[in-house]
Amino acid sequence: MEGGVDYLIDERKKAQFDVEAMKVAWAGSRQAFELSDRIAKLVANDPIFEKFSRPMLGRKELFKNSLRKVAHAWKLIIDLRLSEEEAKLLRHYIDEPAYTDLQWEMFIPAIEGQGTEEQKRKWLPLARKMQVIGSYAQTELGHGSNVQGLETTATFDPQTDEFVIHSPTLTSSKWWPGGTAKVSTHAIVYARLILDGQFHGVHGFIVQLRNLENHTPLPGITVGDIGMKFGNGAYNTMDNGVIRFNHVHIPRNQMLMRVSQVTREGKFVQSDVPRQLLYGTMVYVRQKIVADASKALSRAVCIATRYSAVRRQFGSRNGGPEIQVIDYKTQQSRLFPLLASAYAFRFVGEWLKWLYTDVKQRLEANDFSTLPEAHACTAGLKSLTTSATADGIEECRKLCGGHGYLVSSGIPELFATYVPACTFEGDNVVMMLQVARFLVKTVSELGYKQPVGTTAYMRRVTALMQSNCAVRTAEEWLNPGVVVEAFEARSTRMAVACGQRLAKFENPEEGFAELSADLVEASLAHCQVIVVSKFVEKLQQEIPGKGVKRLLEVLFYVYALFLLHKHQGDFLATGYLTPKQASLANDQLRILYSKVRPNAIALVDSFNHTDHLLSSILGRYDGNVYPKLYEAAFNDPFNDSDIADGIHQYVQPMLRQELHSAKL
Numbered sequence: 001m002e003g004g005v006d007y008l009i010d011e012r013k014k015a016q017f018d019v020e021a022m023k024v025a026w027a028g029s030r031q032a033f034e035l036s037d038r039i040a041k042l043v044a045n046d047p048i049f050e051k052f053s054r055p056m057l058g059r060k061e062l063f064k065n066s067l068r069k070v071a072h073a074w075k076l077i078i079d080l081r082l083s084e085e086e087a088k089l090l091r092h093y094i095d096e097p098a099y100t101d102l103q104w105e106m107f108i109p110a111i112e113g114q115g116t117e118e119q120k121r122k123w124l125p126l127a128r129k130m131q132v133i134g135s136y137a138q139t140e141l142g143h144g145s146n147v148q149g150l151e152t153t154a155t156f157d158p159q160t161d162e163f164v165i166h167s168p169t170l171t172s173s174k175w176w177p178g179g180t181a182k183v184s185t186h187a188i189v190y191a192r193l194i195l196d197g198q199f200h201g202v203h204g205f206i207v208q209l210r211n212l213e214n215h216t217p218l219p220g221i222t223v224g225d226i227g228m229k230f231g232n233g234a235y236n237t238m239d240n241g242v243i244r245f246n247h248v249h250i251p252r253n254q255m256l257m258r259v260s261q262v263t264r265e266g267k268f269v270q271s272d273v274p275r276q277l278l279y280g281t282m283v284y285v286r287q288k289i290v291a292d293a294s295k296a297l298s299r300a301v302c303i304a305t306r307y308s309a310v311r312r313q314f315g316s317r318n319g320g321p322e323i324q325v326i327d328y329k330t331q332q333s334r335l336f337p338l339l340a341s342a343y344a345f346r347f348v349g350e351w352l353k354w355l356y357t358d359v360k361q362r363l364e365a366n367d368f369s370t371l372p373e374a375h376a377c378t379a380g381l382k383s384l385t386t387s388a389t390a391d392g393i394e395e396c397r398k399l400c401g402g403h404g405y406l407v408s409s410g411i412p413e414l415f416a417t418y419v420p421a422c423t424f425e426g427d428n429v430v431m432m433l434q435v436a437r438f439l440v441k442t443v444s445e446l447g448y449k450q451p452v453g454t455t456a457y458m459r460r461v462t463a464l465m466q467s468n469c470a471v472r473t474a475e476e477w478l479n480p481g482v483v484v485e486a487f488e489a490r491s492t493r494m495a496v497a498c499g500q501r502l503a504k505f506e507n508p509e510e511g512f513a514e515l516s517a518d519l520v521e522a523s524l525a526h527c528q529v530i531v532v533s534k535f536v537e538k539l540q541q542e543i544p545g546k547g548v549k550r551l552l553e554v555l556f557y558v559y560a561l562f563l564l565h566k567h568q569g570d571f572l573a574t575g576y577l578t579p580k581q582a583s584l585a586n587d588q589l590r591i592l593y594s595k596v597r598p599n600a601i602a603l604v605d606s607f608n609h610t611d612h613l614l615s616s617i618l619g620r621y622d623g624n625v626y627p628k629l630y631e632a633a634f635n636d637p638f639n640d641s642d643i644a645d646g647i648h649q650y651v652q653p654m655l656r657q658e659l660h661s662a663k664l
């Protein structure tokens with residue numbers, strides 16, 4: 001057997017559900033499916049969007065090629081009159097980090113969320129037509145996580161009615177802003193506002209960086225690229241920049257003034273809007289990152305699942321075929337929880353999008369009541385989903401054995417591009433500590449204030465602290481109420497235990513720092529309650545298509561019982577489960593894997609990923625892996641010649657024992 005074509009045809013025949021209906025369930029609606037399918041094909045069929053050669057290109061060529069793709073995409077958007085939603089999908093399927101990510105996902109949202117009506121009227125039309133290109137310059141060489149610690153200054157000059165933007169130290173140099181090194185004409189620069197020698201907090205300012213005619217940096221601005229990043233191709237299509245400001249003057253009306261204003265006389269005016277709204281763009285992007293985690297994880301899982309059905313090792317009898325590696329229970333126990341996680345993250349991402357839209361509408365109407373909950377949910381779920389996705393992509397590489405390490409598997413570049421998501425938009429530990437603050441507050445108020453939203457389950461604190469799990473057989477774990485209750489009890493007990501230990505410290509901040517590792521674990525437990533509950537809520541909706549709901553139920557139990565197994569230490573230590581019950585959950589998990597097995601290929605087909613998006617020989621839809629790997633090896637430019645450069649100069653003299661007289 002040369003290729004794996006026949007294996008995948010047989011695999012597809014095993015499916016016990018309607019794949020087309022599952023594609024719709026994954027996409028969210030028939031309309032969403034048709035839209036993304038159309039744009040995915042548009043990209044896949046356009047040679048300018050080719051990306052297989054990306055990891056072989058040098059930085060300058062890579063970057064220029066990326067600029068070409070963006071320009072071509074913008075032309076398509078105009079020529080085909082694509083909507084903003086279609087344009088976002090186009091960027092997703094082109095699958096290449098570029099300055100437009102910052103323009104559309106940070107610069108524009110920052111002005112929308114923090115600008116006044118007048119500022120929005122001026123800047124948004126320019127930005128939406130790409131007549132100005134903006135980035136988000138917050139992080140500095142010496143300061144990232146701690147936004148209040150930024151050093152860049154914006155000092156008001158009442159003489160000229162301007163702010164003077166200045167980088168007083170080396171560590172205050174802006175460092176990391178994407179799109180800035182070579183492209184953006186403007187940036188939202190976060191700086192310490194200084195009025196009459198007084199510090200008034202960190203605020204955002206629209207600063208022009210480059211001349212719009214000839215693209216040269218404006219006087220007082222030193223700007224460049226921060227250097228190559230992890231992996232070939234990957235995030236190196238992005239020009240992450242360093243900027244140094246030397247007393248750069250900008251008009252007063254370029255401070256984003258929805259949250260606070262500076263008058264012509266240089267007076268600071270604090271409106272009723274909470275200062276946390278200055279962090280609103282990060283909340284928006286964190287929500288987007290959660291919605292996108294399932295896309296990245298599903299790609300890796302699709303590759304690993306298809307390849308696991310093609311790959312055979314051991315067990316050949318009488319010259320017959322070896323066993324497909326997907327049939328090994330160990331392979332299933334590593335792969336299927338990731339498959340289930342992709343679906344879980346898809347549904348929690350959908351819910352978070354809804355939550356964010358709701359919060360945004362409230363904020364526009366000056367209702368800030370749900371902001372703390374939205375911040376905790378976006379921060380916590382960003383942390384949970386990106387950590388699990390980054391780890392999951394690496395696990396998929398290992399699941400593909402040696403071939404997973406080849407760039408042509410598509411996994412190394414996916415991993416290298418994805419991992420910074422654990423760091424950008426808030427380091428994942430720092431984000432979990434934000435959830436911890438929210439949880440500690442919720443627990444401390446339990447006696448007199450009803451928790452709402454995602455912490456509403458803690459209203460049943462007494463029952464969750466006192467009652468124990470009633471499961472007696474593996475079968476009894478197949479009950480969503482039983483599973484959710486176990487997660488809620490473990491989370492409540494961990495949060496309450498942290499609260500009790502914190503109460504013993506005289507200084508709460510000292511206690512928080514001392515117990516921070518435990519607090520992060522309690523926060524993770526709470527975030528897992530959210531993911532598990534949102535999966536159950538999805539299952540309570542009508543889901544059309546033969547067998548679709550049944551398979552999603554199987555995936556729900558795989559996701560939840562796998563987490564329960566992985567964190568059984570918590571479940572046992574908090575006393576909610578007995579070792580016997582934990583062991584029964586694991587027995588059930590093995591049974592569930594055998595239910596996933598015949599459907600595995602159909603479940604990854606339901607992601608509807610094109611071969612272009614996967615960019616992976618191992619994950620090809622047709623399973624034709626070996627001939628294509630062989631072909632790709634000999635198409636590699638390194639194989640252009642049998643004698644590589646340097647062989648005659650450095651190897652031959654050694655073979656001939658003439659190294660001492662060779663010119664090295």
Ligand SMILES: CC/C=C\C/C=C\C/C=C\C/C=C\C/C=C\C/C=C\CC/C=C/C(=O)SCCNC(=O)CCNC(=O)[C@H](O)C(C)(C)COP(=O)(O)OP(=O)(O)OC[C@H]1O[C@@H](n2cnc3c(N)ncnc32)[C@H](O)[C@@H]1OP(=O)(O)O
Binds near residue numbers: 277280282285430
């Ligand atoms: C298939 C795909 C394959 C590959 C693709 C690969 C990867 C892509 C993956 C996903 C991308 C998807 C979409 C992204 C799209 C576009 C973006 C493009 C690229 C992104 C590039 C990255 C950009 C950046 O990184 S920008 C910089 C981000 N920086 C940070 O996040 C800094 C983090 N720090 C902070 O947020 C704050 O400093 C802090 C840690 C929260 C602390 O702040 P502070 O000291 O002020 O606050 P306190 O702790 O004292 O808290 C005070 C009070 O405020 C509350 N609070 C804090 N923050 C918020 C908030 N945001 N909203 C509301 N409330 C907030 C806090 O809880 C306290 O409340 P209490 O007083 O009640 O306790």
Ligand SMILES: Cc1cc2nc3c(=O)[nH]c(=O)nc-3n(C[C@H](O)[C@H](O)[C@H](O)COP(=O)(O)OP(=O)(O)OC[C@H]3O[C@@H](n4cnc5c(N)ncnc54)[C@H](O)[C@@H]3O)c2cc1C
Binds near residue numbers: 138175177240424427
């Ligand atoms: C690819 C990429 C793109 C980026 N794009 C942009 C951009 O466009 N614009 C922009 O402004 N920024 C951007 N950033 C910067 C990014 O937002 C920061 O790197 C991120 O916020 C983390 O901050 P840091 O680098 O200061 O990490 P640090 O805070 O220095 O983290 C270092 C370590 O310290 C730990 N740590 C820090 N604080 C605490 C604490 N309070 N308690 C416990 N542990 C702690 C962290 O967990 C981590 O392990 C980008 C970064 C990357 C990697």
